[in-house]
Amino acid sequence: EAGVAQSPRYKIIEKRQSVAFWCNPISGHATLYWYQQILGQGPKLLIQFQNNGVVDDSQLPKDRFSAERLKGVDSTLKIQPAKLEDSAVYLCASSLKGDNEQFFGPGTRLTVL
Amino acid sequence: GENVEQHPSTLSVQEGDSAVIKCTYSDSASNYFPWYKQELGKRPQLIIDIRSNVGEKKDQRIAVTLNKTAKHFSLHITETQPEDSAVYFCAASSKLYSSASKIIFGSGTRLSIRP
Numbered sequence: 001e002a003g004v005a006q007s008p009r010y011k012i013i014e015k016r017q018s019v020a021f022w023c024n025p026i027s028g029h030a031t032l033y034w035y036q037q038i039l040g041q042g043p044k045l046l047i048q049f050q051n052n053g054v055v056d057d058s059q060l061p062k063d064r065f066s067a068e069r070l071k072g073v074d075s076t077l078k079i080q081p082a083k084l085e086d087s088a089v090y091l092c093a094s095s096l097k098g099d100n101e102q103f104f105g106p107g108t109r110l111t112v113l
Numbered sequence: 114g115e116n117v118e119q120h121p122s123t124l125s126v127q128e129g130d131s132a133v134i135k136c137t138y139s140d141s142a143s144n145y146f147p148w149y150k151q152e153l154g155k156r157p158q159l160i161i162d163i164r165s166n167v168g169e170k171k172d173q174r175i176a177v178t179l180n181k182t183a184k185h186f187s188l189h190i191t192e193t194q195p196e197d198s199a200v201y202f203c204a205a206s207s208k209l210y211s212s213a214s215k216i217i218f219g220s221g222t223r224l225s226i227r228p
Binding site: 033040041042043044045048050055056091097098099100101102104105106107 | 213
């Protein structure tokens, strides 16, 4: 089966600019996650969707980050405006449901200058 | 809030020796404990997982043990090989509501295998 797809793979922007990431999960996976992984740290959950509904966004900085999963399939994560501390790898993952194996995409490496 | 602590942060072992990584969790309702391996520049991949109805699970050179009373679980790698060098993350599920859970990751252990 095809894996989780993400784009772009790399992005360099200046602070205060906007950026958007896209994720296409594995077909049939109801749960989709966005993680932020800062160098040397574990993945930090930003938002979790069950189909097209949000089940957890407690660690999403809502003043600058937003995410949607229209039609319960693809998802986009947006940062507006970006800060230097947003430099990280943004990982998308999907699973059949919340307590099953998560399959990760290749990630988007964001550098904010 | 819910938390998963992982130790040690770095571990260096001689090739052929065993490696042990330990994690503790705070949510007594956690019932799913996966371990992920992340090689440099790559995505995390599941290597083994355990559910709370068992105390130990083994897959070739990898084993995981779970002590629900003490709220800790461990990863054991025997006969380590150079390709075992990577960052390992433990994780624990945390119930959101009746039909949804989330996974909380530990901070990772960088394992290096010395030739």
